[in-house]
Amino acid sequence: MTSNEVNLEFKGITxxxxxxxxYVCFSNNVKVLSGQTSAKVDFNPGEQFSTILTMKVDSAEPSSPVDCNYFDPITNKVKILWQE
Structure with a gap:
């Protein structure tokens, strides 16, 4: 991606x-400005859900994904889902 501010929309299927x-992880040249990178979602039968992340992408050379943590709101703890 070129250096820019972008929106990414996740859509959940029924x-x-x-x-x-x-959950989603990004390289070190991406900063999430707003939105949740991980969540548990409950929705009504037959409906779909969506969420939008606003991100700033820098022109720096991207690395492998970093900070791939999932925050579990039930336990109030971070789970590491992926690690280099």
Whole structure:
């Protein structure tokens, strides 16, 4: 990506139990300005959900994904989902 501010929209599809979990990690040249990079989502049967991340992408050479942590609001702890 070129250096810029961008919006990324996640859209969830309908699932039988009406629950979803998502997380996303970015390289070191991406800073998330707003939005949640991980969450557990409950939604009504037949509905979909979406969330938007606003990010700033720098022109620096990207690294492998960094800070790939998932915050579990039930336990109030961070889980490391991916690690180099």
């Amino acid at each position: 699932v039988p139990d009406s629950r979803a979990t998502y």
